[in-house]
Amino acid sequence: MKKLSLLPLAAALMTGPALAEELDIGVSFFNLNERFIIGLRESLEQSAEAQGMDVNVEDARNDIGRQLSQVQNFIASGVDGIIVNPVHSDSTSAMSRAAAEAGIPLVYVNRQPVDIDSLPDNQAFVGSDERESGTLQTQEVCRQLDSEGKLLVMMGTLGDNAAEVRTQDIHDVIATPKCSGLEIVEQQDADFQRIEGNNLMTNWLTSGLEFDAVIANNDEMAIGAIQALKNVGYDMDEVIVAGIDATSDALAAMQAGELDITVFQNGPGQGEGAVDTLQRLIEGEDVDNAVWVPFELVTPDNLDEDVGRN
Template structure:
């Protein structure tokens, strides 16, 4: 009886252990299913600790320095790591940099392309690696891109052009010669700012003299304006594709004692707004807050890295600034602040 009793006890204990094991396995299977379900449903869509790559066209322009700063601040605030690489205007270096980011296994790649066509091999490589690409400021021509974050540069040029036409009309000036200092040859931003401005001037009776490409750099614009002024002494307006170049042109005009020439630019550089506030010849710019552009780009990159649908174009917004409304825009930083709600509207 004692042996039989032990057998009964053993069988009971064994059965209890098996039941416990079955319960544990069932719980483990259920947990695994729950984890898979959470992953599919994107619950961890905004987990911290993403690694985001950023291939920047150049840091020679203060705009692009501030764009970098805005992206870095936004990534830090989200607990992410931003791997930043400067192409320094070199297409080959940019493609090599992007390949490096792919090798590092980043979760998303932000590209401000040196050339809209030349980064095609990089876009193909990123797609093959399953890494979403977001372009910022300058779009690419073709290739798989999750989203482009920028502003309507054609509209910006048009707004500035309309302000110039209105000012000339108010001053009673007809048939004015307008010098245009351009950005970079073949650049999408350059073409849009040119085309928008030209559309506003068309039919006004004014004439545009297309100047050289000064690469958005003030020193280059100074050199260009010195030559342009000699060849076009009857100039009435200078329009530059960014404020930095416009201020370079203004410097040459002041040094030449020319206070009768109107100046207009794009980007909302705070120095331009200060010049406008103090009176004088600076008549228009369009806001293009680069730090906010960087902030929005990081937000879009996080969405894309989580596999969420993002708009093909995210417009960070702009506004025209003239001497009449310049006081409405904060401009204590390098660029005037303009942060409209553009995501989650």
């Protein structure tokens, strides 16, 4: 079994020398309408161009069947390598098997495959360890609430690995002695979407729930919650809102005094790391089956360091 490796931030942002021959690369993203994924695509394409790769990008539109078909089409067209941002972790086994049988290197990016340790030798995952994301987020909520308060939790897409781990992180933190004064009063999914976060927050407000903080699995849902709170004239100084990803919209909301906490997920580092890893697989190098790009906590105290990074 290949070991796991940690990709330092500086290394994640490095690109190797361009290849002598232009390579044909197929890339499938789970949903190109999602703000973080748009930035991930931009960094991936820029890095691929610098490496001398011709990239064919497809949008799976959150459809497992469509993404599998895209990967099969990449294989049939004889691409040199494939990068996949999975719709769902459970769908990755079929894609891994198809690429392995065709002898085509495959890299998963941002969203983890179902079992990293069992990936074939010519496949790898590049992304961030979700056990850090929700943990950093919730520990900061605990600190800002002085270890006591009522929480509303917005989950991402049900069954999605990131949503599951980030939500479990919240539960794990409030189970610690230091944060045991925190209580989850309601927890529901909002599909990682801003409009769904707005709708869910509106429903919670209508039901009269009492709360001190809203913890969302990503920034889009957190922004949706903020919009709903502002629509009813809620005093944003009276509630803590936390997200994950540190998107440009989230950082703007933090600058406006509306978002209190986010966690920087290094989209540029993941995109460039995926291209670099795929190139090394194509060249026959031995690559670790997981390359980790660290998460970083973002609050108003260090906001200036993160503006413009995603």
